[in-house]
Each structure stands twice: as structure tokens, then as C-alpha cells.
Amino acid sequence: MSKLNELLVKEAIILNLDVDSSSEVIEILGNRLKEAGYVHNTFVQGALDRESRLPTGLPLGGKYNAAIPHTETQHVIKAGLALATLKKEVTFKNMVNPSEEVPVKIVFVMALSEPHQQVTMLQEIAGVLQNEATLDKLITAKTSNEIIKALQ
Numbered sequence: 001m002s003k004l005n006e007l008l009v010k011e012a013i014i015l016n017l018d019v020d021s022s023s024e025v026i027e028i029l030g031n032r033l034k035e036a037g038y039v040h041n042t043f044v045q046g047a048l049d050r051e052s053r054l055p056t057g058l059p060l061g062g063k064y065n066a067a068i069p070h071t072e073t074q075h076v077i078k079a080g081l082a083l084a085t086l087k088k089e090v091t092f093k094n095m096v097n098p099s100e101e102v103p104v105k106i107v108f109v110m111a112l113s114e115p116h117q118q119v120t121m122l123q124e125i126a127g128v129l130q131n132e133a134t135l136d137k138l139i140t141a142k143t144s145n146e147i148i149k150a151l152q
Contacts, residue, residue, distance in 0.1 A: 003124050004081060004151045011036045012082035012109075013144045022057075022092045022104070023048055026069050029082035029109040038080035039111045046071035047109065057092030057102030058129065064139055065102045066129050067092040068122065070110035079117060082109040083147060085139050105139055 012032035019025050030044035050071045058066045089103035108125050112118050128134050128151060137150035 003120070004128065005148055007079055007081040007121070008148065008151065009033060009036050009038060009080040009082060010144055010148075012038075012080065013147055014082075014084040015141060015143070015147070016087045017084040018087040019090060022051065022067065022069075022090050022107075025067075025084055025086070025090060025107050026051060026109060029069075029084055029107065033080055033082050033109065033111050036080065038076065038078055040075050040077060043071060043075040043111065046075040051092075055093030055095055055098050057094045057100075057104055058126075059094060059100075059102050060129055060135070062132050062135070064105040064135055065089075065092075066106045066108065066125075067102070067104045068095075068108045068110060068125055070112060070118065073113055073115055076111045076113045078111075079113045080111045081121070082111070083107070083138075084109075085141065106135070 026047050033039045047069050056068045084107045091101045092104045094100040094102050141147045
């Protein structure tokens with residue numbers, strides 16, 4: 001099983017989420033992590049603040065782009081990962097060039113309890129996102145189990 005599947009919180013997987021903004025996605029996924037007991041009440045605001053300073057939109061060069069919002073470890077109770085595929089693309093700022101906008105179709109919200117987890121987790125997610133076949137499976141998944149299977 002991949003590290004992503006170990007951290008993926010089943011209650012925090014949302015398919016075909018219909019939202020209009022990046023902040024809505026972060027709020028909804030952050031609240032799912034909170035309801036599941038993974039993060040403190042401060043997590044959503046922490047993630048929104050961090051996103052405004054250090055954006056996480058990731059252009060992938062294919063059909064789809066992603067975003068990987070997260071925040072500091074003090075907002076986290078235990079490590080977990082939320083995931084949403086979006087009904088329509090929403091705009092995130094580019095992590096490499098914040099003046100650019102990136103239309104995003106899939107979002108991973110990372111709740112990491114240890115600072116060193118961030119690099120490992122970003123690498124794992126990047127690995128998944130660079131595989132177009134896996135990315136297609138994630139975007140077109142109809143159930144949480146299809147998401148979990150695609151990440152194996």
C-alpha cells in the first residue's frame with residue numbers, strides 16, 4: 001500500500017465537488033479532516049493563510065492541474081490527507097510563479113503532524129500526479145474505493 005493510501009482519510013474524499021473557489025475547496029476538505037479528528041479548529045484558517053502567502057497550484061502540463069494546500073504542524077492532531085476531484089476547475093495561484101493562475105481539477109489537502117513529512121508527502125503526491133494514467137483514474141473515479149485503488 002502506498003504512503004498516500006495510509007494517510008488518506010476516507011471521510012475526507014469528495015468526488016465531483018461543485019465549488020467556485022480555491023478557498024471553498026480548502027474549507028470543505030479542512031472541515032472534513034476536522035470532523036474526522038485529524039486537525040484542530042485552526043487548521044482551515046491556517047491553510048487559507050498559508051495558501052495566500054505560499055500558493056500550491058501545480059501546473060502538470062497535461063489535461064489536468066492540481067493543488068496541494070497544507071499548513072503548519074501546530075494545526076494538526078495526526079497526519080491525514082484529504083482529496084477532492086472538482087466538477088469544474090477552480091483557480092489556484094501557481095506555486096512556482098504566484099502571479100500566474102492555474103485552473104485546478106484535483107486537490108490534495110495535507111495535514112502533517114511532523115515537519116519532515118512534508119517533503120516526503122509532496123514527492124509521493126507529485127509522483128502520482130506525473131502519471132497521467134493514474135491521474136485519469138483519480139479524476140474519473142466514481143467512488144472512494146476507486147480512488148484508493150488508483151493510488152495503490
